[in-house]
Amino acid sequence: MSKVSVKSPPTSKSSLEKSATSLNENDDPSTTPDFIYGGPFIKVQRPEFMDITTPINVQLQGTYKRSFAYHSLKERFPVILTKIIDYLSREGGKVKSANNASDEDIRNLIEYVVKLKNDVATNKKYDLLTVDTPEAKKWNEWILSVDSPYYFTNTWVFSECYVYRRLREGCELTKGLANFDPFEDQKIKSFTGSLEPMCVVAEKVISMMDPSDKDKRKADFITLLKLCLWSNKCDLSLSMGEQVTLGNKDIDASPSQTLIDPIQMIVDYKDKVLVDDSNKISDQVFTKAENIAKAIEANTTFKAKCSCQRLAGAPPPPVRFHVKKIPWFVSDVTPKDFNFVINQCCAATFNKVVKLPAEGDRAEGESEAPPTRTVADEALKTLGSRWAKYVDSGAFVVMCDDFWTSPHVYKDMKKYEPNLYRKLQFAAAILFKGDLNYRKLLGERNCNPCIGFEPALQGFIPAPIIAVRTVKADLICGLPKGKWEQLTRIDDRWMETGNYGVIQFCAKAEALKVSDKPCEQYGDTCKDDACLDLDIV
Numbered sequence: 001m002s003k004v005s006v007k008s009p010p011t012s013k014s015s016l017e018k019s020a021t022s023l024n025e026n027d028d029p030s031t032t033p034d035f036i037y038g039g040p041f042i043k044v045q046r047p048e049f050m051d052i053t054t055p056i057n058v059q060l061q062g063t064y065k066r067s068f069a070y071h072s073l074k075e076r077f078p079v080i081l082t083k084i085i086d087y088l089s090r091e092g093g094k095v096k097s098a099n100n101a102s103d104e105d106i107r108n109l110i111e112y113v114v115k116l117k118n119d120v121a122t123n124k125k126y127d128l129l130t131v132d133t134p135e136a137k138k139w140n141e142w143i144l145s146v147d148s149p150y151y152f153t154n155t156w157v158f159s160e161c162y163v164y165r166r167l168r169e170g171c172e173l174t175k176g177l178a179n180f181d182p183f184e185d186q187k188i189k190s191f192t193g194s195l196e197p198m199c200v201v202a203e204k205v206i207s208m209m210d211p212s213d214k215d216k217r218k219a220d221f222i223t224l225l226k227l228c229l230w231s232n233k234c235d236l237s238l239s240m241g242e243q244v245t246l247g248n249k250d251i252d253a254s255p256s257q258t259l260i261d262p263i264q265m266i267v268d269y270k271d272k273v274l275v276d277d278s279n280k281i282s283d284q285v286f287t288k289a290e291n292i293a294k295a296i297e298a299n300t301t302f303k304a305k306c307s308c309q310r311l312a313g314a315p316p317p318p319v320r321f322h323v324k325k326i327p328w329f330v331s332d333v334t335p336k337d338f339n340f341v342i343n344q345c346c347a348a349t350f351n352k353v354v355k356l357p358a359e360g361d362r363a364e365g366e367s368e369a370p371p372t373r374t375v376a377d378e379a380l381k382t383l384g385s386r387w388a389k390y391v392d393s394g395a396f397v398v399m400c401d402d403f404w405t406s407p408h409v410y411k412d413m414k415k416y417e418p419n420l421y422r423k424l425q426f427a428a429a430i431l432f433k434g435d436l437n438y439r440k441l442l443g444e445r446n447c448n449p450c451i452g453f454e455p456a457l458q459g460f461i462p463a464p465i466i467a468v469r470t471v472k473a474d475l476i477c478g479l480p481k482g483k484w485e486q487l488t489r490i491d492d493r494w495m496e497t498g499n500y501g502v503i504q505f506c507a508k509a510e511a512l513k514v515s516d517k518p519c520e521q522y523g524d525t526c527k528d529d530a531c532l533d534l535d536i537v
């Protein structure tokens with residue numbers, strides 16, 4: 001079996017530049033240098049830090065001291081960055097030999113991350129990026145265009161994305177660590193620590209591949225959506241790098257542990273799904289899929305058309321995975337991670353006898369030995385091989401557009417990346433997984449939790465949108481009246497835990513208009529004759 005390999009993009013490097021003035025939350029704005037330079041009578045207007053949660057209809061930001069943005073910038077980022085510093089200090093030898101790097105590279109990167117950590121914690125001004133790439137130049141334009149270029153007083157999503165982009169620059173500026181992934185070790189541990197639930201899920205997925213009737217296929221699709229939802233709990237940025245296994249049990253070799261069964265977890269967590277559009281999604285995707293299948297059988301020539309009726313090029317392949325070009329939010333997938341997962345599944349070795357939970361009222365330890373189950377790697381290896389074939393045949397395509405690692409929210413894609421918006425228009429549906437995607441779908445705006453999903457998207461609907469998200473940040477939409485208040489009364493931090501989820505769907509689609517941005521090739525908008533694929537972001 002040839003190893004799967006989707007290409008990673010090139011990187012480049014240059015020297016570091018320093019600049020900083022800072023506003024600390026305890027500083028009195030009237031005594032900061034800007035006030036003095038501005039002359040004794042020109043008061044510098046800066047957003048104050050307020051001891052409140054994020055107000056309704058404003059963007060998440062670190063100045064609200066009871067917000068998750070403030071907690072993340074003040075408490076979580078130092079932990080995430082300290083883990084990298086500790087790892088480089090402890091495992092520098094391993095990192096050096098794996099990357100053909102020098103002691104100086106390790107020292108420079110540690111120094112860079114220490115400065116970054118201090119800059120975030122003390123609310124320094126953003127530094128400009130100094131690597132000389134077109135993408136870095138775009139970042140500098142964005143940095144120079146924000147109203148308040150400080151970690152706590154700019155939107156949280158910009159500051160958070162900026163920190164991960166700076167981490168990348170720290171690697172790019174070294175000689176030997178240009179391709180080093182500071183989160184690789186944590187991601188590998190997370191994978192190997194999840195082999196048991198993955199083997200359990202693989203057996204279920206393999207069973208779905210047998211020929212079956214439409215109702216069973218739709219039910220299976222809904223099961224896959226819910227597996228996608230709850231696997232999102234395994235997010236290393238939320239856990240700050242601590243290993244998270246589904247079912248939250250330490251996995252050890254002895255059979256004393258009961259089975260970690262994500263399929264059962266879907267049932268157990270049923271009431272935690274606050275919005276469940278999975279039936280509507282399943283209907284929409286199946287209808288589209290059947291139309292495509294009929295068209296293919298009838299040898300239809302799929303044409304992607306501009307509204308000027310000229311061909312806009314061959315339609316895209318069926319399934320597209322939009323991954324991240326650089327290491328991002330700790331557990332986000334890069335092309336290298338995509339290859340790793342498929343190759344590791346193909347070569348998985350796992351075999352364990354686990355106890356099944358005691359049934360009925362028979363307490364554990366009664367005379368009969370509790371039932372057990374052998375969890376083995378066969379199904380996972382079969383699935384891995386099938387996925388490898390899909391990559392080789394082009395049925396799976398991996399893409400990593402710069403836009404996904406930019407600080408922009410999705411309603412601004414038409415402005416910053418209209419061709420990506422246009423590419424997405426071909427899709428039967430676009431599945432956005434995760435909390436950061438959800439924040440960007442909602443424009444990082446703490447909207448009224450009861451407004452519908454479509455209005456919350458603020459015009460970002462290149463194709464039908466599916467959002468599958470465990471709730472990890474303080475914004476949400478589509479809740480039934482009173483639900484938000486009910487959950488907040490029980491636990492006012494419920495939105496930061498990952499213990500609740502939504503599966504939301506907007507069936508509408510809105511192609512780029514000429515007023516948005518003419519098609520570069522044909523001076524008009526592109527429309528597609530047939531939706532061919534599912535985009536997974």
Ligand SMILES: O=P(O)(O)OC[C@H]1O[C@](O)(CO)[C@@H](O)[C@@H]1O
Nearest residue numbers: 235237238329434435436437472
């Ligand atoms: O992997 P996901 O689900 O996008 O999680 C990333 C999200 O998790 C956090 O890192 C922690 O809540 C957020 O800052 C970010 O929105």
